[in-house]
Amino acid sequence: MSAAAPALHRTVLRLHRTALACWALFVTAVLGGLGWLGGVSAPHIRHLEATCAPSDLCNIPYVGWVYGERLDNVASVIGYGFLAVAAYAGGALIGREMETGTAQLAWTQGVTPARWLAAKLAVPALALTAGDGVLVAAFRWAWSPHRDLRPGDDWSFGGIFLARGPATPAYALCALAVGALTALLLRRALPALAVSLGATGLLHLVLARVRPYLWPRLTRTEPHAYELDDSAWQVAQGRTAGGGYRATYHPPSHFWPLHLMETGIVLAAAALATAAAFALVRRRTA
Template sequence: MTALPAAPAAPAAAHRSLRRLHRPALLVWAGFLLVMVGWLLWLHLSKVPTERTCPGLHFDSEKYAADCGYSAFTDANNVFNFLGEALTYACVAVAAWAGAALVGRELESGTAKLAWTQSLSPARWLAGKLVAAALPLAAGGGLLALVFDLVWSSDKDWLVSNWTYDRVFIPRGPLLPALLLLGLAVGALAGIALQRTLPALGAAAAVTLVTRLYLREAWQQPRGPLHGFWTVHLLVTAMVLALAAAATVGAFCILRRRTR
């Protein structure tokens, strides 16, 4: 009786290759999370309390600068606004990476087709890439949103940014990870549609940027009949997730059509 053949090692090799591909991006993402979370906590635990008790706060600017070490680059409100803006546009960087490094480069070089013939089907190849990227993006985006909301909610009397501003509205809740997932989906769609690294990078970044800029128009519309941050925020989050789902389905449909 002949022994049953051993399970092919190709899928395991494919998973190892996937981990190697994601490792640099994961390290960059982890570094970004550490910097942003650390910066936000520094504002909340150190900078804002110090400025609250600064004896020169209500005096002339020269005395304030002398007593509090004030500068435009260390003022708590300025730093908070900068961090909020950076978080609102993080989705554009994710889209550029997904379009170029995650999908476009492998299709352009032929690495993806080699994987399809040896181990994985095209659909499983794309699904593995998206899941491996989506999990850390969603978890990290959720962590950033929690810390950002903690800082703004605790110090909003000192930080003059209103919740209707993009730099506060987007990073305070699930809209932030939803936008990151949208960038991932748009990047994958661009990479599969164009199959070239640089065009996919440019197209994914441009589409995500336009979507991000248009969001203000989207949440301006329901603000009249709807009241409160969370009602509007969750409505816009649902819209963004629907767009991300549509882009993901589009990516799988194009991939299926081209690999029949």
């Protein structure tokens, strides 16, 4: 690595220190919320359950519902934060510098376009991976021990599904790469912001739709009507040709195969977008 590389990384840090500070503040705030939910709210509900007499009106079901709703909201903030990353990457990280000519100026100061783009992506990628990794670990700490406080298992819910594993940082890295590629293509901040946000959101919508089919489902057939366990993710149900009842579903043990399959697809999309961005910047500056 040349001596110019550390200086370039320091320049990126200085230019985008406000965004990095906002990211650090966001991670800290979410960690605080998870700490309160897992360390204060859940033990309080446990205390109510242990001390409430049958004749008392303790509102335990309502309190548990509120706890679950708050946890779902935090999961959505963690899992879908990649949309903000896409908007930032397309609009501010790359798009604004392409529109104002700052990038072209940097390329005339001894910094190659490829090295400039590598620094632009490496610094936020490191911050996103570290921050999302901490958030995923904290969410698993807050969610796993208190699943019984909710009326049924919710491992298949959209935000919770993403927030419990590496799909969260994978989506963030993909959003970063798509935002950079879009900005290099359009060279304008606002259009790049809108297109990168829409493209990343569309990718997630497609994967969320096909998620149940990323791993083989189980099938249960009975002669009489039945209900699956609350922990199962029921994908489809119907009648058999012989008049029985059939349901296809995923048990909780399928979480990791499903999650890792989606994570791999998202990382592949991130790699393709990154490669396309480098190829584009090389071709345009050849």
